[in-house]
Structures are given as structure tokens and as C-alpha cells.
Amino acid sequence: MKGKPSDGKVTIESTKIEGMQDHIVLKIPHWYLEKSKKVWLHTLYFLNIQILKIN
Numbered sequence: 001m002k003g004k005p006s007d008g009k010v011t012i013e014s015t016k017i018e019g020m021q022d023h024i025v026l027k028i029p030h031w032y033l034e035k036s037k038k039v040w041l042h043t044l045y046f047l048n049i050q051i052l053k054i055n
Contacts, residue, residue, distance in 0.1 A: 007033070022051055 005012045009030035016023060028036050 022046075 005025075007028065007030040012025055024042065026036075026038060026042065028039060033039050
């Protein structure tokens, strides 16, 4: 993981899945993902609208 963009735990590249239509990167450390209001809002928006909202 050294030298590769990551959230401190997971590389950004490893979060991509073949055939994905959308992908965003939020500057939030891995340990804070489930507490982040921004992550929750992006997740809810995606689940309801099926696209990711860019800030």
C-alpha cells in the first residue's frame, strides 16, 4: 500500500469493481467512515438515486 492512494487502510484502486458506472473518493480516514455525515449522505443519495453526487 506504500505510495498508493488510500484511506490509511484500503487502497483506492481496491475499491473499484469491474463494470462500475460511478466512483467517488472522499478525503476521510478509514476509521471515521461509518461516523462521517458526509459518507452517510452520499450513501443514502446513491441508494435512492443510483448515482453518486459529487459534493
